[in-house]
Amino acid sequence: MASPTEENPARTLLVAFVVCAVCSVVVSATAVFLEPRQRANREREREQQIQAIVARQPGLAELLEGLEGVSLEPHVVELATGELADHIDAATFDARRAANDPLLGVALPADRDPARIGRRSRFAVVYLIEAAGRIELVILPVHGSGYASTLYGYLALAGDTNTVAGLSFYEHGETPGLGSEIEEPYFLESWPGKLVRDEKGELRIGIALDEVDPDSPDAAYEVDGLTGATRTCSGVTQLLRYWLGEDGFAPFLERVRLKNEGGP
Numbered sequence: 001m002a003s004p005t006e007e008n009p010a011r012t013l014l015v016a017f018v019v020c021a022v023c024s025v026v027v028s029a030t031a032v033f034l035e036p037r038q039r040a041n042r043e044r045e046r047e048q049q050i051q052a053i054v055a056r057q058p059g060l061a062e063l064l065e066g067l068e069g070v071s072l073e074p075h076v077v078e079l080a081t082g083e084l085a086d087h088i089d090a091a092t093f094d095a096r097r098a099a100n101d102p103l104l105g106v107a108l109p110a111d112r113d114p115a116r117i118g119r120r121s122r123f124a125v126v127y128l129i130e131a132a133g134r135i136e137l138v139i140l141p142v143h144g145s146g147y148a149s150t151l152y153g154y155l156a157l158a159g160d161t162n163t164v165a166g167l168s169f170y171e172h173g174e175t176p177g178l179g180s181e182i183e184e185p186y187f188l189e190s191w192p193g194k195l196v197r198d199e200k201g202e203l204r205i206g207i208a209l210d211e212v213d214p215d216s217p218d219a220a221y222e223v224d225g226l227t228g229a230t231r232t233c234s235g236v237t238q239l240l241r242y243w244l245g246e247d248g249f250a251p252f253l254e255r256v257r258l259k260n261e262g263g264p
């Protein structure tokens with residue numbers, strides 16, 4: 001005897017269509033339902049990274065606890081001018097999403113894209129610690145291409161804007177044991193105290209190809225390279241120099257420096 005589907009192929013197609021439709025609705029609904037939770041988890045992770053950077057700075061955690069009115073404040077910065085854009089809510093601004101927005105994002109020409117990110121937001125969320133009218137710590141979001149992924153992290157600078165207070169990566173897809181060493185404490189602990197620019201204003205911060213000779217002039221600016229992860233390391237150097245440069249946070253850092261020196 002012929003089965004019902006042999007008798008009616010249209011019925012087979014209808015059943016297949018209904019199953020596909022139901023499954024796609026379930027998958028889409030789950031994705032939509034989970035999106036706020038995923039976003040909240042990412043947000044929490046970022047917050048923990050920032051707190052970890054602060055906790056590693058000698059005296060800063062105590063400064064935060066000990067002084068009333070001192071806290072880590074998020075601000076939106078317009079990169080081109082370096083001005084604070086406090087009319088934008090830093091708590092909800094999403095720079096990754098903004099990068100792809102026709103108004104909020106800009107495409108980077110290849111010759112001005114050493115971090116190989118393609119596009120970036122015109123605005124960024126920075127975190128500041130201010131005490132007695134002086135900015136003590138500036139935490140900048142940074143990202144760029146590594147070996148196999150985009151590396152996302154935070155760079156903290158002291159109030160002089162030229163001394164690294166800390167570096168941390170909170171998201172990447174580099175190879176475990178090779179590029180992923182950039183998130184290991186021994187690597188991150190080699191950054192505090194490194195200088196960003198030399199006395200001529202040249203950006204010198206970065207990772208050496210090998211071990212840094214402590215007696216070389218580069219030792220003030222560079223940390224030891226990671227074996228087998230040359231491309232990840234070069235990505236870190238490039239992204240740091242991009243975000244600290246004129247197309248990144250340089251205009252903002254100049255304003256911080258002037259404010260701390262008592263300028264306009």
Ligand SMILES: Cc1cc2nc3c(=O)[nH]c(=O)nc-3n(C[C@H](O)[C@H](O)[C@H](O)COP(=O)(O)O)c2cc1C
Nearest residue numbers: 147174175178179180226227228229230231232233
């Ligand atoms: C499976 C695999 C994973 C790799 N992962 C990385 C990585 O995460 N970061 C990196 O810089 N190089 C990685 N490499 C190595 C690069 O291909 C390249 O050889 C390396 O960056 C050169 O570094 P070296 O001069 O220190 O040996 C990987 C290679 C292979 C085969």
